[in-house]
Amino acid sequence: MATPPPITVPPQLAEHHEEHNPEHAAEWIAGLPALAAGFLDRWNLRPDGEPAHGYVALVLPVRREDGTPAALKLQPVDEERAGEPLALRAWSGRGAVRLLEDDPATSTLLLERLDATRSLVDVPDAEAALLALTGLLAQLHTVPAPDGLRHLRDVVREMLDAVPQALAALVDEDERRWLAGCAEAVREVAGEPGDRLLHWDLHYENVLAPLPGSDAAGRGAWLAIDPVPLVGDPCFDLMPAFDNRWEDLVATGDVERAVRRRFDLMTDVLSLDRSRAARWTLARALQNSLWTVEDGGSRLEEEQVTVARALTPHV
Numbered sequence: 001m002a003t004p005p006p007i008t009v010p011p012q013l014a015e016h017h018e019e020h021n022p023e024h025a026a027e028w029i030a031g032l033p034a035l036a037a038g039f040l041d042r043w044n045l046r047p048d049g050e051p052a053h054g055y056v057a058l059v060l061p062v063r064r065e066d067g068t069p070a071a072l073k074l075q076p077v078d079e080e081r082a083g084e085p086l087a088l089r090a091w092s093g094r095g096a097v098r099l100l101e102d103d104p105a106t107s108t109l110l111l112e113r114l115d116a117t118r119s120l121v122d123v124p125d126a127e128a129a130l131l132a133l134t135g136l137l138a139q140l141h142t143v144p145a146p147d148g149l150r151h152l153r154d155v156v157r158e159m160l161d162a163v164p165q166a167l168a169a170l171v172d173e174d175e176r177r178w179l180a181g182c183a184e185a186v187r188e189v190a191g192e193p194g195d196r197l198l199h200w201d202l203h204y205e206n207v208l209a210p211l212p213g214s215d216a217a218g219r220g221a222w223l224a225i226d227p228v229p230l231v232g233d234p235c236f237d238l239m240p241a242f243d244n245r246w247e248d249l250v251a252t253g254d255v256e257r258a259v260r261r262r263f264d265l266m267t268d269v270l271s272l273d274r275s276r277a278a279r280w281t282l283a284r285a286l287q288n289s290l291w292t293v294e295d296g297g298s299r300l301e302e303e304q305v306t307v308a309r310a311l312t313p314h315v
Contacts, residue, residue: 152232
């Protein structure tokens, strides 16, 4: 196999790592070309298109030795990424992209290739997109969680420990009151954190269509990618469906009512208790808001406050 030209790291990916992981960003970005070349050789792959990236990973379209299209995913080694191959192996292609190879030492994955140009963001009908996403959650949540994943009970404990410092950082009294209320709602369900395999980040851009004619095309019209696996209550997986495609909610003229419509549809399809689902969704709003404060914010994001306000009547 001829030696491929070295990859060029997209500037936006480098900027993101420098912003969020300044201590190790330069070293990891500098090592990406060699890392990619090593796995192209190790797994007998050849480049097959321009690199793509999200916030964390670099994804190279490749072809396997037999010509099958695949995707080489290169990402830093950390706690979140470590669970991805465990979850993908457990799902085994049922509702999710199929894992072909992985290297735990570097968190490098070889995945079947899906159609990166077609996600649920591109579906004009917002309710159809929501139903498709909800159907995937129903499928993913049926699979028992494998050993070795983070547990929601530990995430909740860390969240609640961070609340006092976050309250002190907020400058708006109403937002402090709202954050404290979310924390109280979390405490009411923290004793029963659940035991299902969660995706934790199933928003509309993390659902792709399969390539026509591929093996994936026989497993459904849409498949999930990029899980941040967690063991816990399925209700904790709802929030990304509410605070993404936000412009669709705004376009209705009544955002809170539109949030409740999404919530009602999802809880009906998934047969979830609405009071419990509302509390775990407030837990996600709390988590997202704590991250905002960790990043130096003193005001909360409108989407988080609005979703929580819309669902408070169910608590």
